[in-house]
Amino acid sequence: MMRKLAAGNWKMNGTRESLDALQAIASAHPEPGVDILICPPATLLLQAAALSADSPLSIGAQDCHSAASGAHTGDISAPMIADAGAQAVIVGHSERRLDHHETDADVRAKAEAAHAAGLLAIICLGETLAERDAGSTLDVIGAQLEGSTPDSGDSANTVIAYEPVWAIGTGKVPDIAQIAEVHDFIRDRLTARFGSTASDIRLLYGGSVKPANAAEIFAVRNVDGALVGGASLNAADFSPIIAALESAT
Numbered sequence: 001m002m003r004k005l006a007a008g009n010w011k012m013n014g015t016r017e018s019l020d021a022l023q024a025i026a027s028a029h030p031e032p033g034v035d036i037l038i039c040p041p042a043t044l045l046l047q048a049a050a051l052s053a054d055s056p057l058s059i060g061a062q063d064c065h066s067a068a069s070g071a072h073t074g075d076i077s078a079p080m081i082a083d084a085g086a087q088a089v090i091v092g093h094s095e096r097r098l099d100h101h102e103t104d105a106d107v108r109a110k111a112e113a114a115h116a117a118g119l120l121a122i123i124c125l126g127e128t129l130a131e132r133d134a135g136s137t138l139d140v141i142g143a144q145l146e147g148s149t150p151d152s153g154d155s156a157n158t159v160i161a162y163e164p165v166w167a168i169g170t171g172k173v174p175d176i177a178q179i180a181e182v183h184d185f186i187r188d189r190l191t192a193r194f195g196s197t198a199s200d201i202r203l204l205y206g207g208s209v210k211p212a213n214a215a216e217i218f219a220v221r222n223v224d225g226a227l228v229g230g231a232s233l234n235a236a237d238f239s240p241i242i243a244a245l246e247s248a249t
């Protein structure tokens with residue numbers, strides 16, 4: 001039975017005092033009906049993992065290098081993330097694809113590194129507004145999915161997050177039919193590639209998920225959770241989103 005996933009991406013936000021939010025989220029959900037994952041900045045990984053060790057909360061990183069070690073100043077590897085006590089890593093977020101020119105091949109190599117280190121890889125896909133306006137959303141998503149997902153992907157080690165670039169941090173959300181169309185498409189493509197086991201690969205929606213719109217989004221077929229940015233930074237916003245996902249289960 002698939003467990004839905006409420007994941008928070010803190011991006012480049014958070015210092016040690018933000019760990020209070022982590023504890024508030026954990027104590028608000030002692031026995032959650034869904035998986036809860038927080039991805040703080042790398043500087044907080046070790047401490048966040050230690051604080052969450054006795055709670056149902058999991059901790060993830062926001063990126064990893066494709067190599068296990070070496071001369072890559074400023075990068076961190078998947079084995080290092082696992083060593084810090086984290087269980088997951090986001091790869092291919094649009095902010096990394098755009099800011100750091102990451103390609104589908106780069107993202108795939110990072111996901112393979114995550115799998116090799118025993119981490120859950122959350123692979124992000126999403127079209128820009130220009131691509132949507134040009135009518136090429138499904139072509140873009142199909143190419144990213146194919147190019148970024150390794151053959152080692154399965155429901156235990158891989159989550160796909162659909163995050164339209166134009167919906168991230170903007171307060172704009174695709175309408176329900178648009179979300180359904182893309183999620184159905186991703187499910188079909190995964191099934192064509194991986195067979196019936198693909199029905200258990202979790203598909204997250206991300207982009208301006210808030211307490212006010214969470215229930216509506218979680219009612220959409222093939223939406224198995226959310227990857228939340230701004231609203232995951234404090235318990236007052238993230239807890240109702242977790243609760244909405246629990247109710248949708």
Ligand SMILES: O=C(CO)COP(=O)(O)O
Binds near residue numbers: 167170206228229
């Ligand atoms: O990029 C996101 C999560 O990875 C979404 O960010 P917001 O929820 O702030 O729009």
